[in-house]
Every structure is written in C-alpha cells, then in structure tokens.
Amino acid sequence: MTTLLEMRGIGKAFAGVKALNDVSFTVTQGEIHALVGENGAGKSTLMKVLSGVYPHGSYDGSIVYDGEERQFRDINDSEALGIITIHQELALIPLLSIAENIFISSPPSRFGVIDRDAVFARSRQLLAKVGLNEAPDTLVTNLGVGKQQLVEIAKALSKKVRLLILDEPTASLNESDSAALLDLLLEFRSQGMSAILISHKLNEVARVADRITVLRDGRTVDTLDCEAGAVEEDRIIRKMVDRDLEHRFPKREPNIGEPVFKVENWSVYHPLHADRQVIRNVDFQVRRGEIVGIAGLMGAGRTEFAMSLFGRSWGRRITGRATLHGREIDLSTVSRAIDAGLAYVTEDRKQLGLLLTDDVRKNITLANLEGVASGSVIDDIRELRVASDYRNRMRIRCSDVYQTSGHLSGGNQQKVVLSKWLFTDPEILILDEPTRGIDIGAKYEIYCIINELADAGKAVIVISSEMPELLGICDRICVMNEGAFVGEFDRSEATQEKIMRVIMRKGERLVVRDLERELQDKQLGEAHP
Incomplete structure (x- = not known):
C-alpha cells in the first residue's frame, strides 16, 4: 500500500508540559486508521499539528504528505491538499441552509457573483453521495444531529478531501445513525479515500479500522493491525490504560x-x-x-x-x-x-455545564456561592478549601484548582461539572x-x-x-x-433486545394511530367540503 501520510517524531509542549513526545504515525492510501487513547493522551493535539492549527515551527518533528515534507502555516494550507477535519462540535450555522453551509467558504461564482444554481446543483450531488435525502435549501436547524453530521461530511467532500479526520463522529448519534455513518466511511474507503478515526467507542473502531494506533501520555504505545486478525476490545483497553479492567x-x-x-x-x-x-x-x-x-x-x-x-x-x-x-x-x-x-448535569458540558475560561475553583463553587460566602462576599480561603477537597475526592487531574477548565481533558471537565452539583448537596x-x-x-x-x-x-x-x-x-x-x-x-x-422491542412496538402503534387520524381527517373533509 502507498503511504499517504507520515508523521515523524512529533513533539509538542505547553508551558513546559509535554503533550506529545516523539510520536510517529502513518496512514496509507485507502485506509481507515483509528487513533485511540484516554482523554489527555494527545490525540487531538496530534491532529491539530497535522491540520495546521499548530503551525510549523511550534512543534518538533516533521510531516510527510503525498511523498513531500510539508510545513503547514495554518488550516488553509492543509485543506488545500485535501486534509479535512470534522470536529465533535459541528461547525454549522443553524439558520443558514444546507447549501449555504456546504459552500460558505468557497461558493461557485460567475463574474464575481455567487452562482446559486451551481451551488444548489452541486449540493444535490454531494447530498446524494452521503445518502441525505434533503432539499439543499433546508435550514440546518431543522435537521437532527445525525443528518447534520452528514452535512459536515458533504461539506468536506466539496473541498476534494483525500484524508478525512473524524473526531468522535458518533458521540451524539443513536445506534442506527452511527451504523449508517460507519457504513458511509467504509464506502469512502472502497473509493480510495483515507480516514483517521478518533473514537472512544471501541466496538465501532474494531468494526471499521484497518489499523489502530494507541497513544498514552503523549507517546505512541502500539499500532495494531486489524487485517491480521480481529482485535479484542480488552486488548485495546490494556494498551490505552496500562492496566487490566476485569469488569x-x-x-x-x-x-x-x-x-x-x-x-x-x-x-x-x-x-x-x-x-x-x-x-x-x-x-x-x-x-x-x-x-x-x-x-x-x-x-x-x-x-x-x-x-x-x-x-x-x-x-x-x-x-x-x-x-x-x-x-x-x-x-x-x-x-x-x-x-x-435537584441537580442536573447537562449532556453539553462545554456549552452549558462549564465556564471554560474560568478556573476549576470557580466552576466547582458556581452553583452554591452561599456555601463559600461570608454574608454577600466570597471567602477566597473557603472557596479554595472546597475546590481542593473536591479535586481530591473526584480525582480531578489538573495542575491546581487555578487551572483554566477549558484546558482540561473531557473526563476531568466532566468531574468538575459533577463536583459543581455535588457541592449543592x-x-x-x-x-x-x-x-x-x-x-x-x-x-x-x-x-x-x-x-x-x-x-x-x-x-x-x-x-x-x-x-x-x-x-x-x-x-x-x-x-x-x-x-x-x-x-x-x-x-x-x-x-x-427487550428494550428495542418495546420501542419498536410502541413506534408501530404510533404509526397506526397516525394513519387512523389521517383517515378520519380525510373522511371529515369529504363530508364537509
């Protein structure tokens, strides 16, 4: 197989702390290569180096793509070569149409004016390719999360993608939508497209990946060849966490x-x-x-x-x-x-659960300020004591409670959100x-x-x-x-099986009920024209 991408000896540090340390990673033409590891292992950092978010000169090592060493200054440089990233938080504008979102950065134009006919025609072609049966003028806000994910992929295809990076693409999808997305990824692979899949759902990784690279603490631990034989989830877990999880x-x-x-x-x-x-x-x-x-x-x-x-x-x-x-x-x-x-831990910790620009200490005490106040004034010593106590009890991995919450891994952010609500007792x-x-x-x-x-x-x-x-x-x-x-x-x-059977049986009853209601409405309309 022809090597499309080779990352050699990549190192990246933040304030003296090594996020990546001598990481090597390769992707061949027409391969789905999964990248797995615990939160904070360095997966997202490595992909940001590849895509140019962290420009050449800010990291150690080299990137060879399509046989040439590349020095990406920003994300535009990587996208120009067909390296496209789809992030876990979808980058769509809800009140714009599907077509407008797909071509928002580079719409087809004639004589400097956007060619709307070309935009809609090309959008229909791309939507058909990803299996989305929606009109191009449909507003994104009217689509479910699964369909929005397909719009993101159509948007990537409009940029002539050769290497598609998917960061937790099924995290917000139900099982049927997840399966459909993975099937689409397999279809793209059969057409020669390469993909890097970042996912915590190891059953999905094992299903579609040709190879699996495991990162731990910013280092490459191992690369597992799925074509040589099925890779058990427990084996991946042992590589990720460096310990056995019996249960x-x-x-x-x-x-x-x-x-x-x-x-x-x-x-x-x-x-x-x-x-x-x-x-x-x-x-x-x-x-x-x-x-x-x-x-x-x-x-x-x-x-x-x-x-x-x-x-x-x-x-x-x-x-x-x-x-x-x-x-x-x-x-x-x-x-x-x-x-x-009552306490409610939201499903969207980044948008609704945390103040990402504030430190761990303030986020933990935010829902119960009376618990750290003397009168109407925050007691800094009491707030520090409470935050430090929850940091220890919840095993939150951070440099100290003054670290910015947005810089924590997803798992540690979730522990901060839990701490916030537990402090309300x-x-x-x-x-x-x-x-x-x-x-x-x-x-x-x-x-x-x-x-x-x-x-x-x-x-x-x-x-x-x-x-x-x-x-x-x-x-x-x-x-x-x-x-x-x-x-x-x-x-x-x-x-x-029992849970799904109950859901589907109820769904069938709802369909029958809706058909009966439509028939009644039709009969009523015929009786009273």
Missing part, C-alpha cells in the same frame, strides 16, 4: 429504600411550536439509593423531560405535580429546583449522557462516583444513548419513546 462496570450491591421523588401527570409543550406536546402525561419515580436509567432513541424526549423538571429550563405550558418525600415541591425556576434538592441527581466523549478509564471512574452517590442514599437518574452503559450501572431502566414511558425493566431482566 467494564464496577461491582455494586444496591441498598434501595423508599420512594423519594415522584412525578405525576407531567406534560410539556415545545417552546417554539405551541401546539406540539413533547412530554405526554408522564408518571415517574425514583427511590433512595437507586440508579434509574432512561433509555430511548434520539428525539424520544429524555433530555426535554429532565430539563423541564430542572426549573422548567426547557419547554412551555408545563403541567403536573412533583413530590419529594411525599411533599409537593416547587420546580418553577432553576434556583427553586436546586433549593428543593442534592437528593436527586439527574445525569444526562454523563460519559459522552470520554475514554474508557475515565468512564470507569465516573461509574464508581455514581455508585458512591447511590450508596450514600442519593437517588440517581441516568440518561444515556449507550445501552450497555445503562445495563451495566442501573438498578432499573425506564424506556421512553415519543415523549412517554413505554416500558420498564429491573436490572435482572433488562436486555438490549
């Missing part, structure tokens, strides 16, 4: 008590579409010391339900009753929800995708923290798109579809 999920003997938190007849309407009911008359409860999972496909209403509970931070026309220890509680604002004993902790975008070692630590909270008598609600995660850590799993709970399983009886 993916920590053992726990639950001690579940009486019902603590109950929701009755909870209904929520869409904040923009006033006639669209998103949560439909939900009844739900969680007991002391219990970990309850909420499963469901993308769009089932899980996050909307959680956010509507937490101070009505999503939705309108919210009705229903919530009780804690049998007494009705006021959840009408976020501050009242916190005072009532909640009785009910809602965790929305608590391990999204973090590595297997950090996941295990998060699972241990969740177990410790339940063992301390907290009631924990976990929303996750990863079914094995719910099966591995939850005492009970509630299944959500179309804004309603459609099934419930105890830990001992829950399986992926």
Whole structure:
C-alpha cells in the first residue's frame, strides 16, 4: 500500500508540559486508521499539528504528505491538499441552509457573483453521495444531529478531501445513525479515500479500522493491525490504560429504600411550536439509593423531560405535580429546583455545564456561592478549601484548582461539572449522557462516583444513548419513546433486545394511530367540503 501520510517524531509542549513526545504515525492510501487513547493522551493535539492549527515551527518533528515534507502555516494550507477535519462540535450555522453551509467558504461564482444554481446543483450531488435525502435549501436547524453530521461530511467532500479526520463522529448519534455513518466511511474507503478515526467507542473502531494506533501520555504505545486478525476490545483497553479492567462496570450491591421523588401527570409543550406536546402525561419515580436509567432513541424526549423538571429550563405550558418525600415541591425556576434538592448535569458540558475560561475553583463553587460566602462576599480561603477537597475526592487531574477548565481533558471537565452539583448537596441527581466523549478509564471512574452517590442514599437518574452503559450501572431502566414511558425493566431482566422491542412496538402503534387520524381527517373533509 502507498503511504499517504507520515508523521515523524512529533513533539509538542505547553508551558513546559509535554503533550506529545516523539510520536510517529502513518496512514496509507485507502485506509481507515483509528487513533485511540484516554482523554489527555494527545490525540487531538496530534491532529491539530497535522491540520495546521499548530503551525510549523511550534512543534518538533516533521510531516510527510503525498511523498513531500510539508510545513503547514495554518488550516488553509492543509485543506488545500485535501486534509479535512470534522470536529465533535459541528461547525454549522443553524439558520443558514444546507447549501449555504456546504459552500460558505468557497461558493461557485460567475463574474464575481455567487452562482446559486451551481451551488444548489452541486449540493444535490454531494447530498446524494452521503445518502441525505434533503432539499439543499433546508435550514440546518431543522435537521437532527445525525443528518447534520452528514452535512459536515458533504461539506468536506466539496473541498476534494483525500484524508478525512473524524473526531468522535458518533458521540451524539443513536445506534442506527452511527451504523449508517460507519457504513458511509467504509464506502469512502472502497473509493480510495483515507480516514483517521478518533473514537472512544471501541466496538465501532474494531468494526471499521484497518489499523489502530494507541497513544498514552503523549507517546505512541502500539499500532495494531486489524487485517491480521480481529482485535479484542480488552486488548485495546490494556494498551490505552496500562492496566487490566476485569469488569467494564464496577461491582455494586444496591441498598434501595423508599420512594423519594415522584412525578405525576407531567406534560410539556415545545417552546417554539405551541401546539406540539413533547412530554405526554408522564408518571415517574425514583427511590433512595437507586440508579434509574432512561433509555430511548434520539428525539424520544429524555433530555426535554429532565430539563423541564430542572426549573422548567426547557419547554412551555408545563403541567403536573412533583413530590419529594411525599411533599409537593416547587420546580418553577432553576434556583427553586436546586433549593428543593435537584441537580442536573447537562449532556453539553462545554456549552452549558462549564465556564471554560474560568478556573476549576470557580466552576466547582458556581452553583452554591452561599456555601463559600461570608454574608454577600466570597471567602477566597473557603472557596479554595472546597475546590481542593473536591479535586481530591473526584480525582480531578489538573495542575491546581487555578487551572483554566477549558484546558482540561473531557473526563476531568466532566468531574468538575459533577463536583459543581455535588457541592449543592442534592437528593436527586439527574445525569444526562454523563460519559459522552470520554475514554474508557475515565468512564470507569465516573461509574464508581455514581455508585458512591447511590450508596450514600442519593437517588440517581441516568440518561444515556449507550445501552450497555445503562445495563451495566442501573438498578432499573425506564424506556421512553415519543415523549412517554413505554416500558420498564429491573436490572435482572433488562436486555438490549427487550428494550428495542418495546420501542419498536410502541413506534408501530404510533404509526397506526397516525394513519387512523389521517383517515378520519380525510373522511371529515369529504363530508364537509
């Protein structure tokens, strides 16, 4: 196979701390090469060196691409040679159309004027290539996350991509969308395109990768050849974390008590579409010391339900009753929800969970400033003591509590968010995708923290798109579809097959119901022309 890319002896330091140390990495023509490692291992830093985000001269080593040594000054230099990166946080403008997003940087033009006919014609060709059956003038805000990911790939193809870098491309996708994206990647490989895949989902890596390079602590540990034979996930994990994980999920003997938190007849309407009911008359409860999972496909209403509970931070026309220890509680604002004993760890830690430009200390104490204040003035010594205590308890890896939160790895950022809400001393902790975008070692630590909270008598609600995660850590799993709970399983009886069967059976009933409603509307229209 012809070598397309060779990175030789790459080193990169920040303030004297080595992020990369003598890393070597190669990609051949028409290969999917996976890059794995714990958060902070150096994967993103290595790709930023390759793409020119860190320009030539700011790192040690050399980059040979297509047989020539390259010295990229910025991202435009790498893109000009067909090296295109699709980031985990999609770089699309919601209120522009698909076509406008695809050609936002270099639209086809005639005599200096954008040729809209050419833009739309070319967009249709690219959308067909990625299997997206949407009109080019559709606004991106009206697309689901899976379709937005396909728009990003179409955007990359418009730049004549030769080497596609995908950073956690399936982190926000459900299983069917993830499978479709991976199938598309395999199709591109058959056409001769090369790809670098960064992912924490090791089952997906093992499915599509030709080779897997493992980074640990900024160094190349090993490169595994998948074509020589199937690579077991446990082998990859051992290389990543330098230790055996006998069990993916920590053992726990639950001690579940009486019902603590109950929701009755909870209904929520869409904040923009006033006639669209998103949560439909939900009844739900969680007991002391219990970990309850909420499963469901993308769009089932899980996050909307959680956010509507937490101070009505999503939705309108919210009705229903919530009780804690049998007494009705006021959840009408976020501050009242916190005072009532609720905490919500958002699925989007970067946008909604943290102040990335502030340090670890301020982020940890942000939700409970009264806990570190004397009167109305923040006590710096008390704040430092609290932050340092949580840093030690949660095993947050940072230089000190004055380190900027945006400079931490994903797993450590998640621990800071957890610390922030634990400092409010909640009785009910809602965790929305608590391990999204973090590595297997950090996941295990998060699972241990969740177990410790339940063992301390907290009631924990976990929303996750990863079914094995719910099966591995939850005492009970509630299944959500179309804004309603459609099934419930105890830990001992829950399986992926049973959960999916409940979802699909409910989906079939919804289709029948909609067809009956359409028939009734048609008959009514014929009776009253």
